[in-house]
Amino acid sequence: MKTIYNSIRDEVVKHSKVKNSVLGNVNEWKRSHYIILSEIIKDELSEAEELKGGKKFEIGNTISHVTLQRFFENDYQDKTHNDLRFLKTLDKICIFLGYKDLNAYIQFVKEKKQEKENDSDHAFLTKMVYDYCATVFEFYKNFPNHKTELFKELVFDGSPFLERASQFSKELCDRDFQLVTKNNRSNYEVFDINILTDGPDKKVLESQEFWNLLFKVGETGEEHFVNQLNTQIYFIRKINNVWKIWDNYNPDAGRLNKKI
Template identity: 40%
Template sequence: MLITLEKLKTEIKNSPQVANSILGYTDQWKSSHYNTLATLVSESLMKSSLLQGEKKFELGNTISGMTLKRFFEGQNSETASNDLRFLKTLDKLSIFLGYQDFNEFIQKNKNPETPIHIPETLVHEDRIYFENIILGCARCEFEFLQKLPEINLDPLKEFVISGAPYHTRIDRYLHKLKEQEYVISSLPESNYEVFNLEIKNKTSRSVVIATSEFWNLNFIDGNEEPHHYHTMNQQNYFLKKDADGNWKIWDNYNPNVWDLTDKI
């Protein structure tokens, strides 16, 4: 991850918008330089066709000089890369460079020799327990889609904290699909897969789990017109303990979350 972040910094500095500005005349950036960069990035995001609809609502289209200063001067630790706000910042910086999101930047700058770190302190039972939460949540979401236009999120309570950002997001996109009169078609058959689950970080208060996911969904609208949603990406799940002390999903980082309602 650290190698990828350094590549992102380098590509930002070498981009025409930055290299051809006053920032291109010095390698030693101060607070005023980061404020200038923030203006360049924000102006670009406001005009970007890659940041529209719900994606724009989710990420926002501005960035602060302080955020950029922290990113370029050391907030590139493994802990920071597991923070949802930081991941959204990486999305915006990737969009500034012309990528769809940070996930696409990773795919196009992948280093196959970068080792995957799995904390040795995690016992096998831990992994099975947390993986079952993620897989159970994915199963619920798929079943919710199959049952549209009916919406009943009660089964989700076992895996997601009620009222948490992820719970709210699922409710929103299901209602948007219902408003658009989308239902899952029987042919061709829809399917999904969650794989390569990896526990990235675990403390007494939070757990971060990375996944690779494939979703192939086939809808028809109220006019019987077909619509297809096909994506494979990397996601991060952020787990916390609920009021009863049980681990459940609090939030999720999915770079393509609003494509389901905005692009099909």
């Protein structure tokens, strides 16, 4: 409730009627400023649809400057949870802010918080896929050195994905494959990343990827091209409170190995 309490105070300060009044030019409010705030709130509440009818007589449509000053200057205390007068004051302030009542404001804050968490999760997972693809490209650039340790921060050791990818890539390194990067000859692009499954300890992501790679073989100079546009699926797990890639479905995995 303390978070809600502080959030309401912030919202009042940001309210257009408050910002566009003399209060918007004052950093520290005094008694006279709370009198002005009380009048601003009274004017708004007098027109509020939520207070037309019986609710106006239930909670009133004014807030004294003394109550407002106490609300802004005193720290939140748990005992105010059970103070009916205080809750009615919060109801009126929330109506002033454009909400039906305090409960509606609390619900709004919860939904907003959930949206932020979802956005944060999506950004984190999307970055993981981008980072993985960048690491794959760096991995190829090191051929014929087989540096699977590059994946340590992104892919779980002992995962089926790492074992499978390591096997395919080791065959290419053993054949002395080298990636050609001069003049941007080899490149890749990742786009349209979507979350398919969003569980507490397992996420499934889908990405569209384009890989355009040119490999040359050791002394012979034999060229092998990879030109693939496909949909890949990433299975990401949380183990010991750490999120990493556990498996991947790539319809073109190992295709170059089969050609040679």
